[in-house]
Amino acid sequence: MSSENKIYFYPVWLRIWHGINALGIIILIFTGISLQYSNPDFHLINFKLAINLHNIAGILVSLNYLLFFFGNLITSNKKYYRLKLKGLFRNLTLQVSYYTSGMFKNQQPPFPLSEKRKFNPMQKVAYLSVMYLFVPGLIFTGLALLFPETIIEEVYLFSGIFLTAVLHASLGFLVSIFLVVHLYVASIGKHPAKNFKSIIDGYHDISGH
Numbered sequence: 001m002s003s004e005n006k007i008y009f010y011p012v013w014l015r016i017w018h019g020i021n022a023l024g025i026i027i028l029i030f031t032g033i034s035l036q037y038s039n040p041d042f043h044l045i046n047f048k049l050a051i052n053l054h055n056i057a058g059i060l061v062s063l064n065y066l067l068f069f070f071g072n073l074i075t076s077n078k079k080y081y082r083l084k085l086k087g088l089f090r091n092l093t094l095q096v097s098y099y100t101s102g103m104f105k106n107q108q109p110p111f112p113l114s115e116k117r118k119f120n121p122m123q124k125v126a127y128l129s130v131m132y133l134f135v136p137g138l139i140f141t142g143l144a145l146l147f148p149e150t151i152i153e154e155v156y157l158f159s160g161i162f163l164t165a166v167l168h169a170s171l172g173f174l175v176s177i178f179l180v181v182h183l184y185v186a187s188i189g190k191h192p193a194k195n196f197k198s199i200i201d202g203y204h205d206i207s208g209h
């Protein structure tokens with residue numbers, strides 16, 4: 001569905017998922033950092049409160065992930081997540097060159113958005129990695145840490161819980177990096193607030209792309 005220069009890219013279910021996910025992940029990042037660097041003399045957030053908030057937000061993000069997974073599975077939104085490997089490297093290079101140079105020279109984007117193309121190649125690779133590798137990995141390791149009796153005791157002399165915790169924290173770090181880049185990329189455009197509006201009202205404005 002489109003009107004003039006606007007394309008309806010973000011259906012209601014996707015916006016609900018995105019809002020809950022964004023809030024949940026921000027709580028997880030702050031409480032996660034507080035727990036990672038916890039120190040009896042200084043707490044970013046009170047230790048017990050950080051644990052409780054982290055557990056609640058983790059369960060919320062996990063349940064909400066089901067909305068994303070099945071929403072994408074049963075609606076046409078999945079078509080935007082199909083990745084063609086042929087020419088991918090060239091397409092990614094073109095997009096990186098646009099973000100690092102072309103954009104500042106007022107050049108046209110190499111992959112303008114349309115009804116058929118919601119994401120440029122870089123967004124597609126980032127969204128696929130985050131939503132189908134990093135976030136599920138975080139959920140899986142997080143649930144394992146919530147129920148540590150399910151974790152293998154020892155792997156090559158290393159404690160299973162230790163390895164799970166390292167993997168969990170590393171994935172959390174990757175998702176945090178994604179969020180910073182995501183916010184920066186979302187602010188690129190004619191007006192910094194334009195894209196942020198689209199994930200609230202559903203319509204993406206393609207004028208000026």
Ligand code: HEM
Nearest residue numbers: 018021022025077127130131135175179182186195196199
């Ligand atoms: C304050 C936090 C956030 C803000 C303001 C924000 C903003 C946005 C905006 C403006 C869009 C639409 C434009 C675009 O596609 O780039 C978007 C889409 C998206 N965001 Fe975020 N985001 C936030 C957090 C997150 C987090 C934490 C994740 C995942 C861990 C995430 C994953 C996605 C995905 C997968 C899409 C594309 C959804 C689709 O159209 O299928 N976002 N976000």
